[in-house]
Amino acid sequence: MTSERRRRFGEYLARLRLATRKSQRQLSEALCLISGTSSVTRNEVSRWERGGRVPDDWLPVLAVALGVSLEELERAAAYARGETLPDGVLSPVETLGYLLPDHGESLGPLVSEQGRRVGRSAAEGLASRAHGLRLADDVVASGDLLGPAFRELRGAVRLYRETSHSEDTGRTLLTGIGELAQIAGWIASDAGQHAEAERAYRLGVSAAREAGDLSLVGNLAGSLAYQHSNTGREDEGVSLARAAREEAGDEAPGTARALYSDRVAWAHTMAGDAQNAMRALGEAHEALTDAEDSTGPIWAYWVSLEELQIMDARVYTELHRPLRAVPLLQEVLDRYDSARTRELALYLSWLVIALADANEPEEAASAARRMLDLTSDFPSARTAERSRVVLTKLEDFRDVPEVRAVLDEHAA
Incomplete structure (x- = not known):
């Protein structure tokens, strides 16, 4: 996760550099001029932007060269190093700006032209x-x-x-x-x-x-x-x-x-x-x-309230609280619109997990069969992943005949 954060920090630096209309070489030259040294090369700037390292010692100089506050750069660098920051340390705008760098988008800049x-x-x-x-x-x-x-x-x-x-x-x-x-x-x-x-x-x-x-x-x-x-x-x-x-x-x-x-x-x-x-x-x-x-x-x-209840139940399932999850899921799914095949299959997958956690393998197998039948006619990466999760979970109950029948039928 820390390497991913460094990569995002590198993209963030590149975005700031591009906003100043500087090349990597021009930024390295500016850093040398401001610091009075000659120790920053274009390759070093490139390394920072690729996420190879966080330029901790150069943050004050970077803040001047890029025209941003040192406090903002230090917060972003701390996050890139893997530090857990308290709520409110990054403002919402800073968080979105850091996690959503917008340079280099393939669809092009949103600049209106005359026509x-x-x-x-x-x-x-x-x-x-x-x-x-x-x-x-x-x-x-x-x-x-x-x-x-x-x-x-x-x-x-x-x-x-x-x-x-x-x-x-x-x-x-x-x-x-x-x-x-x-x-x-x-x-x-x-x-x-x-x-x-x-x-x-x-x-x-x-x-x-x-x-x-x-x-x-x-x-x-x-x-x-x-x-x-x-x-x-x-x-x-x-x-x-x-x-x-x-x-x-x-x-x-x-x-x-x-x-x-x-x-x-x-x-x-x-x-x-x-x-x-x-x-x-x-x-x-x-x-x-x-x-x-x-x-x-x-x-x-x-x-809607129905969709919020579904999320409640999904959270309870992931937190291994099946006695809360199962009644909610059963109540909502009994009246859920059958035309919404993908969502119905996804929500059934959480019911399977919750029933298995509640040690109800026969009911889990019944819900799994219904879920897997739905996904066979409605391809989706999410439903395919949930199918794998469901089948893996049911392996713990292979000795139960109803479960074994589902696993054998959908083993492929």
């Missing part, structure tokens, strides 16, 4: 197409949506960059890009294309920030935090999920705040922090209660 003029209706159409993709994602396999989603995203970026428009229309276009980036990233993540998903999320954060839509920033950063938490980057998942919630602020709609807190809860769960996970679950429910009499963003259409 044909477009109005508000064209801009609003982006949000409509984003919502169409969200609804499709509920029932269509990610592999079938991946291409269309990224074509829409690239088309939206071209529309913004190659047209002229009013300031208000520009903000609407940027919001549409942010929404398309979020659902494209989500689809890519489900398909196991994590690097592509991360690029989309970063692009979306840039667009949403430029549009001034902090609620959407929170959704995008929280989506990436969720991916980090599920792909072995638990510490970054916690930091990013918390920063996403805090930057969006208390003024965000209740459904959005409920979603942010749910992602914080999951991040803490995957990091093994039960106390903070449970606290975040409570905050999610409080936020949803606040949302009952208000209208939330369209991208939070699916956030």
